[in-house]
Amino acid sequence: MRTDERSAPAAAPARLWDDFNRFWLSQSCAQTAGQVLYYAYPLIAAALLGLDPAEIAITTSLQFLPTLVMTPIGGMIVDRVNRRVLLLVCHLGRAALLALAAVLAAGGQLSTPMFWVLVTATGAISSVADLTTLAVIPQVSPKGEILAANSKMQLTLSVAQVVGPALAGVLIGLSGAGVLGAIAGVFTLGAVLSLRARLHLGERVATTESWWSRFTRGARVVRSSPLLRALLVQGGLFNFFEQALITLYLIHALRVLGMSTTTVGLLLGVGAFGSVAGAAAASRLAARMKRTHVMAWAMGFASLAPCALPLSPAGSPYPAAALAALAFFAYGVGLTVFNVHSIAVRHESVAAEYQGRVGAVYRFFAFGGTALGAAFAGWLTSWFPPDTAMWIPCVGLVAALLLFVRSLGRLPDAG
Structure with missing residues (x-):
């Protein structure tokens, strides 16, 4: 029996999904290419360029650092230009950079500094593309079907996350740095397919706002809604403690539990x-x-399941691996359900002209929490062994969950 007072909308006729399906197919290509690229960069750094561990770590960080810089600016860009054109530019821009790098690599001219410039540039473009994608979803979805549309988009991203590591490894094994050319081709295909999707733009509202007012509009929209504020705070806290816990677990699994990198992967x-x-x-x-x-139950799964990781028994690799597999599976289920519904809340409650800037606020806190969480894990290892240190972010996850549930219970329509 449905406990929500809202009635479930009737399923949209298949033809009303045409524009979304075209957009979905285009983004499936882009998301798959992005996930393969995410794993290909450190593999290229290690296997083809021969970089040391510290340099590989720099390579990985350069994929995320542009997000913190570009996200606030990208939110304004998304809300002020034609989003269809912006996505096309992002897809083709990444394709061009990767194709150029593939040509340089084939001629043995891809140096480490040039490689890092490539990683940084594609990371910056990807941060804008991700914001644009989120803002476009309400414009291509049938009326009343935002939740279903977000579920489909998250499903594609989840599948891409499954196949990304394996596909990156296989392609690098077969073609070396030629994998960059293959990824460029997939981004180009995504750009071509995006031309077939029509966006229901509506009328753009003229504004006389100052630059600073436009820049801070997303934060003011979030601040004005108790639910949006609760989701933002929970997202930042969860990413902070979750990243700290996962980082500590990786160290513990490799050094204490004796797992191989393949097993951990x-x-x-x-x-x-x-x-x-x-x-x-x-x-x-x-x-x-x-x-x-x-959202409360889903966040409960996502927050409590990883707290089983410190219980992994040392000296018993198979039980430890089984426990970790269950924890990661439950964590994946809960986090994705939460993301689908929380993004749907933003799409339904925020005006179209503010979607980019509101999305930028959430992504800034999300990536900021992730970066700080990894640093927090490093600080903890200077004071405690990893198996002991893991309990600290576990306590943080539980405390954040309780705060989130309490915030939801105080909403006017809670019950």
Whole structure:
């Protein structure tokens, strides 16, 4: 029995999904290319350029650092230009950079500084592309079908996260740095397919706002809504403590539990399979529970499941791996269900002309929390062994969850 007072909207006729499906196909190509590229960069750094561990770490960080810089600016760009054209530019821009790098690599001229410039540039473009994608979803979705549309987008991303590591490894094994050319081709295909999707733009509202007012509009929109504020705070806290816990677990698994890097990679992949299951279940849960209840339960799974990781028994690799696999799977299910519903809340409650800037606020806090969480894990290892240190972010995850549930319970329509 549905406990939400809202009635479930009737399913949209298949033809009304045409524009979304065209956009979805285009973004499936872009998301797959992006995930393969994410794993290909450190593999190229290690296997082809021969960089040392510190330089590989720099390579990985350069994929995310542009997000913190570009996200606030990107939010304004997304809200002020034609989003269809912006996505096209982002896809073709990454394709051009990767194709150029592939040509340089084939001639043995891809140096480490040039490689890092490539990583930084594609990271900056990807941050804008991700914001644009989120802002476009309400413009291509049938009326009343935002939740279903977000579920489909998250499902594609989850599948890409499953196949990304394996595909990156296989392509590098077959073609070396030629993988960059292959990824460029997929981005180009995504750009071509995006031309077939029509965006329901509506009328643009003229504004006389100052630059600073436009820049801070996203933060003011979030501040004005108790639910949006609760989601923002929970997202930042969760990413901080979750990243700290995962970082500490990786150290613990490799140094204390004696797992191989392959085993650890497979365990993390189980979380991606959980994400696929979560994306498939998100819409069904909406028909049975109130949205705030779904988000609370989903965040409970995402926050409590990783707290089983410190319980992994040393000296028993198979039980430890089984426990971690269950934890990562449940974590993947919960986090994806939460993401589907929280993004749907933003799409439904925020005006179209502010979607880019509001999305930028959330992504800034999300990536900022992730970066600080990794640094926090490093600081903890200077004071405690990893197995002991893991309990500290576990306590943080539980405390953040309780704060989130309390915030939802205080909403005017809670119940």
